[in-house]
Amino acid sequence: MTDAAQTISDRIQEKLDHLTRAERQLALSILENYPASGLGPLSALAKDANVSVPTVARMVQKLGYKGYPDFQSELREELRAKAKGPIAKHETWAEAAPSEHLLNRFTDAVIDNIRLTLGQIDPDAFDEACALVADPSRHLFIAGGRITHTLAEYFFMHMQVIRPNLTHVQSTSSTWPHYLLNAKEDDVFVIFDVRRYENNTLKLAEIAHARGAKIVLFTDQWRSPVHHLADITFSCRIIAPSAWDSTTTTMLLVETMISSVQNLNWDETKERMEHLEEMFDQTKLFRKFT
Amino acid sequence: MTDAAQTISDRIQEKLDHLTRAERQLALSILENYPASGLGPLSALAKDANVSVPTVARMVQKLGYKGYPDFQSELREELRAKAKGPIAKHETWAEAAPSEHLLNRFTDAVIDNIRLTLGQIDPDAFDEACALVADPSRHLFIAGGRITHTLAEYFFMHMQVIRPNLTHVQSTSSTWPHYLLNAKEDDVFVIFDVRRYENNTLKLAEIAHARGAKIVLFTDQWRSPVHHLADITFSCRIIAPSAWDSTTTTMLLVETMISSVQNLNWDETKERMEHLEEMFDQTKLFRKFT
DNA sequence: TCGAGACTGTTATATTTTTTTCACAATTTT
DNA sequence: AAAATTGTGAAAAAAATATAACAGTCTCGA
Numbered sequence: 001m002t003d004a005a006q007t008i009s010d011r012i013q014e015k016l017d018h019l020t021r022a023e024r025q026l027a028l029s030i031l032e033n034y035p036a037s038g039l040g041p042l043s044a045l046a047k048d049a050n051v052s053v054p055t056v057a058r059m060v061q062k063l064g065y066k067g068y069p070d071f072q073s074e075l076r077e078e079l080r081a082k083a084k085g086p087i088a089k090h091e092t093w094a095e096a097a098p099s100e101h102l103l104n105r106f107t108d109a110v111i112d113n114i115r116l117t118l119g120q121i122d123p124d125a126f127d128e129a130c131a132l133v134a135d136p137s138r139h140l141f142i143a144g145g146r147i148t149h150t151l152a153e154y155f156f157m158h159m160q161v162i163r164p165n166l167t168h169v170q171s172t173s174s175t176w177p178h179y180l181l182n183a184k185e186d187d188v189f190v191i192f193d194v195r196r197y198e199n200n201t202l203k204l205a206e207i208a209h210a211r212g213a214k215i216v217l218f219t220d221q222w223r224s225p226v227h228h229l230a231d232i233t234f235s236c237r238i239i240a241p242s243a244w245d246s247t248t249t250t251m252l253l254v255e256t257m258i259s260s261v262q263n264l265n266w267d268e269t270k271e272r273m274e275h276l277e278e279m280f281d282q283t284k285l286f287r288k289f290t
Numbered sequence: 291m292t293d294a295a296q297t298i299s300d301r302i303q304e305k306l307d308h309l310t311r312a313e314r315q316l317a318l319s320i321l322e323n324y325p326a327s328g329l330g331p332l333s334a335l336a337k338d339a340n341v342s343v344p345t346v347a348r349m350v351q352k353l354g355y356k357g358y359p360d361f362q363s364e365l366r367e368e369l370r371a372k373a374k375g376p377i378a379k380h381e382t383w384a385e386a387a388p389s390e391h392l393l394n395r396f397t398d399a400v401i402d403n404i405r406l407t408l409g410q411i412d413p414d415a416f417d418e419a420c421a422l423v424a425d426p427s428r429h430l431f432i433a434g435g436r437i438t439h440t441l442a443e444y445f446f447m448h449m450q451v452i453r454p455n456l457t458h459v460q461s462t463s464s465t466w467p468h469y470l471l472n473a474k475e476d477d478v479f480v481i482f483d484v485r486r487y488e489n490n491t492l493k494l495a496e497i498a499h500a501r502g503a504k505i506v507l508f509t510d511q512w513r514s515p516v517h518h519l520a521d522i523t524f525s526c527r528i529i530a531p532s533a534w535d536s537t538t539t540t541m542l543l544v545e546t547m548i549s550s551v552q553n554l555n556w557d558e559t560k561e562r563m564e565h566l567e568e569m570f571d572q573t574k575l576f577r578k579f580t
Numbered sequence: 581t582c583g584a585g586a587c588t589g590t591t592a593t594a595t596t597t598t599t600t601t602c603a604c605a606a607t608t609t610t
Numbered sequence: 611a612a613a614a615t616t617g618t619g620a621a622a623a624a625a626a627t628a629t630a631a632c633a634g635t636c637t638c639g640a
Contacts, residue, residue, distance in 0.1 A: 013410055017517075021636090022588060028511055032406065036370040039329045040363065041626065052589045057628060068627065069597080073330070080326040093405065097413035102553075106546040107408055111401070115383065118397055123387035150440040150447070157440070158534060242549035243563065244448060248542045256396040259532035263392075273533065311608085312616060331598065342617045347600065358599065359625085 007078055008071075009034055015063060022051045023059045035075045042068045105241050113237040113249040121234065121253075129216045129232045130257055132188050133159070134264040139187040140166035141180065141208070145201050148192035151218070151247060151254060155190065158258045162269045171201040180204075185212035193217065193224035194238060194245065205229045218250055297368055298361075299324055305353060313349045316341045325365045332358045374402075395531050403527040403539040407511075411524065411543075419506045419522045420547055422478045423449070424554040429477040430456035431470065431498070435491050438482035441508070441537060441544060445480065448548045452559045461491040470494075475502035483507065483514035484528060484535065495519045508540055 012027050019027055029049035030038050037045055046056045057068060065071040094103040133140060140159060144152025149170060156168040169176060183189075189208045193201045202225055208215055209229040217230035220238045227233050234253055240246035262269050302317050309317055319339035320328050327335055336343045347358060355361040384393040423430060430449060434442025439460060446458040459466060461481075473479075479498045483491045492515055498505055499519040507520035510528045517523050524543055530536035552559050 020587060024512075031410070033370050033373060036366045036373060039369070040366055043626075053627085054590090054629080055588065058588095061628095076326045076329055079329070080323050083323055083326060093408035094411050094413055094416075095409055096411070097416075101413055102550050103408065103411060103413055103416060103546060106549060107404060107542065110542055110545075111404070114397060114401070118383035118393065119385055121384045121386070121393060123384055123391055123393055126384075126387075126393060147447075150444040153443075154440040154537070157437075240545065240549065242545070243552050243559070244545075244548065246542075246545050247444070248538055248545060251541050252397065252400055252538045255400075255530065255532070255534075255536050255538060256393055258534065259396060259530065260392050262533050269533070310615060332600095333598075343599085344601080344618090345616070348616095 130260040134261040143169040144192040145198040187213040194220040420550040433459040434482040435488040473501040477503040484510040
């Protein structure tokens with residue numbers, strides 16, 4: 001444990017379990033900008049982590065240092081050694097694992113996906129899509145297929161809080177709600193379709209398109225055939241070192257859209273969220289934040 | 291402080307010619323192990339460079355800083371920026387959008403989450419968890435709560451293809467399958483629990499723990515209370531510029547685990563995937579790949 | 581539900597360290 | 611030799627740290 005080969009970062013992480021709430025909060029804050037934040041004055045660190053000055057002093061000693069200056073000098077020593085060392089590259093994500101480890105390879109691939117996907121996105125189209133989705137006067141249909149079902153559900157769950165007047169449609173479902181057939185011209189469909197593209201989803205899109213509804217499509221880099229019917233298409237790169245494709249990038253886009261729509265409807269959302277909080281408090285479904 | 295694009299190292303080197311002998315000696319010493327030596331006390335730096343204390347004070351002001359502490363805080367700021375790495379900063383993701391656009395801010399936050407999360411992961415623990423989950427002789431229970439339900443379902447969906455003998459439990463469900471109460475010692479629970487932590491999930495974990503089953507937990511950086519019962523915990527950073535937390539990082543880990551487990555069980559998975567393909571072809575649920 | 585105990589922030593103070601500045605002598609440079 | 615530079619020693623000022631006492635809060639077990 002007290003081996004010289006151990007970095008202070010390791011040491012903190014190791015003891016993370018034995019720390020109390022405020023101390024853990026502090027520890028995480030230190031790791032956040034490691035090691036810079038630990039090299040400033042104690043008071044600044046405390047403020048940064050939103051804990052009190054004594055908490056910092058107490059934890060540093062708990063970690064086994066004689067005092068804050070002692071802790072700092074070890075940090076500097078580590079920084080010194082690191083700068084000297086031959087391995088200055090920080091290209092691995094899971095630092096404790098070799099770069100060939102799946103953790104690093106997979107993350108590399110996903111970051112690549114994110115980079116390439118975002119690079120192709122037209123921000124105006126994105127904003128336009130958000131505006132469409134945010135408009136409560138349009139009925140919002142959200143549809144996913146077999147794989148994308150979870151994404152659609154995630155999106156639906158959040159939209160439910162943000163706005164009224166929406167429906168979750170599972171394209172693989174044998175029975176579509178009949179009012180879907182009555183979709184109006186002003187309605188919006190958010191459709192998820194990645195390979196392998198599903199016939200049902202295409203049919204659904206055709207119905208929507210025939211009724212003149214707007215279609216926002218999340219698909220992969222090869223583009224679902226729904227693409228021809230969609231008003232706005234987001235194609236996400238989904239390549240991963242796996243037998244399956246990665247949904248992570250699409251998830252990122254979906255979450256960004258949720259955040260954006262939420263901002264557009266903030267007044268109403270706020271109210272709805274407060275109601276939700278109340279409900280949760282009443283049902284005691286959740287524990288108090290610890 | 292004047293030029294943002296210039297590092298302090300650059301600044302020192304630039305002025306190197308206009309410095310006197312002792313000052314140059316000091317400057318070179320600072321650059322020797324940069325930036326560590328500049329972050330210690332002034333007196334230590336002076337001693338290190340074999341110059342007097344006033345020389346250090348004089349030069350720092352000559353370089354344009356208000357005082358030694360000012361110089362230090364700039365150094366720390368630089369270190370901070372550098373630690374973020376080239377990927378996190380200095381790059382706009384959606385190139386067509388300004389860096390203040392939500393697309394870029396959100397992605398920045400998520401990349402940060404990924405970096406910090408992966409940095410804390412113990413690859414051995416990860417491999418161990420994958421091995422547990424891959425073992426078909428253990429019954430696999432997958433449980434998620436309100437928010438994490440979609441993640442759990444996504445994981446379950448893929449595990450279904452990879453291995454038999456598994457169950458999806460929705461912790462918020464009013465009725466848990468009765469055989470959950472008969473969980474054996476060798477069984478494995480994969481539990482998702484992020485804030486706000488759910489009491490039902492904790493109860494479920496307690497049952498599992500009481501029966502001696504293994505518990506693998508996916509939680510957030512603050513750690514669900516289930517953590518105390520879990521054999522292996524993955525804490526994912528979930529901060530985002532949004533009223534909600536981001537699940538993207540957790541999704542990344544889940545997908546990595548899926549990929550890893552799939553590799554471990556490849557022989558069987560292959561067979562099952564082929565069966566699945568056949569089924570899909572027969573039901574004509576999917577279109578041919580175009 | 582209640583109470584003991586642990587945890588944390590607040591406030592205050594003592595202590596230590598660090599920084600800044602000074603005057604002046606020694607040394608080097610021009 | 612004059613001017614600039616540098617170190618020495620010291621001391622004042624400022625900042626940072628360590629510690630204590632205490633009250634409010636939360637947790638957990640009875």
